[in-house]
Amino acid sequence: MTKFSISLFAAIAVLAGLILAYNSSALTLSPPLYEIGAMPGQTLKTGLKVFNETDKANTFYFEAQNFTAKGEEGDPYFVGEIGKEDLASWIELPGPIHLESGELKQVEFIIKVPEKADPGGHYAAIFLSTSPPSLEEGGAVGLAAKIGTLVLLKIGGEVIEEGRLIEFGLVDGKRIFEHLPIDFLVRVENLGTVHIKPAGTIEIRNIFGIKTVEVKVNIAKMPDGKERPVGNILPESIRKFESSWQASEAENQPETFWQKVKFEKENFAFGRYQAKLDLDYGAENDKKLTAVLSFWVFPWHLILVSFIVLVLVLALLVFSIRRYNRWIIKKSKSKFS
Incomplete structure (x- = not known):
């Protein structure tokens, strides 16, 4: 988004x-x-x-x-x-x-x-x-x-259209997260003589190289329902754009342990991801700005609870199997005595 x-x-x-x-x-x-x-x-x-x-x-x-x-x-x-x-x-x-x-x-x-x-x-x-x-x-x-x-x-005339990607990163500078959203920061400088409007996507792929999601950068839906680039950058200026990969809108950040477990479940992602920025700009939309970064998502609250639940289920299963085996053995002995 x-x-x-x-x-x-x-x-x-x-x-x-x-x-x-x-x-x-x-x-x-x-x-x-x-x-x-x-x-x-x-x-x-x-x-x-x-x-x-x-x-x-x-x-x-x-x-x-x-x-x-x-x-x-x-x-x-x-x-x-x-x-x-x-x-x-x-x-x-x-x-x-x-x-x-x-x-x-x-x-x-x-x-x-x-x-x-x-x-x-x-x-x-x-x-x-x-x-x-x-x-x-x-x-x-x-x-x-x-x-x-x-x-x-x-x-019109001898117009210079030139943009420079100053930064492609994450808003808070972290590279390891517990859950979505992941907020991206893009900063572009206009080195030309006319305003430019860079726009494009951030393509996010998981550790297996499979495309997970595509996030739009500097693109918004207009009143007519169509999506168009929106933010201009004036000559000799820098502009930042923020885009977010998120699963659900959250009014408040979780505070307690169980709130965090629930939030990580609703905004789940796991593993290493690679994000590729691809922006186009220019009168003919033929100029490009690209960059790549990687980050990790490790929802440890949810994983810890899931692990404990799994251990309890396995323990219950082992206990049930052993109890059943003892019952079978006892029953067999009583049958042949």
């Missing part, structure tokens, strides 16, 4: 966190993520849907801000550098819009790509708020009462 992580889920979660003064159903701006391509000098026209779900009319204001990657979780960091010549300054937004309660409106915005725009990735967010655009001290964007849409623009 893939845990998820700029993915569609991350975009929704981060931008939803910017709302603050609203709750999640107060105002809807869709789609939450645009991934588009263009050539230098090209003009793009596209639109957004704005839905006022509050119980009163209001006036809303648009603004655009560039963003970069922050940390390894896929979170965007919004910057408000005045005069910064990049995607935010290429976007022409509509003026303030007035929406009645329950009103849905389609608004258009234009992206005018300069003739001398650098090939590769350019990133901005379109925000909608109840107050005119403003910058806080230090150039950071004032984030109160805002929702937004991320725009990932890829400008």
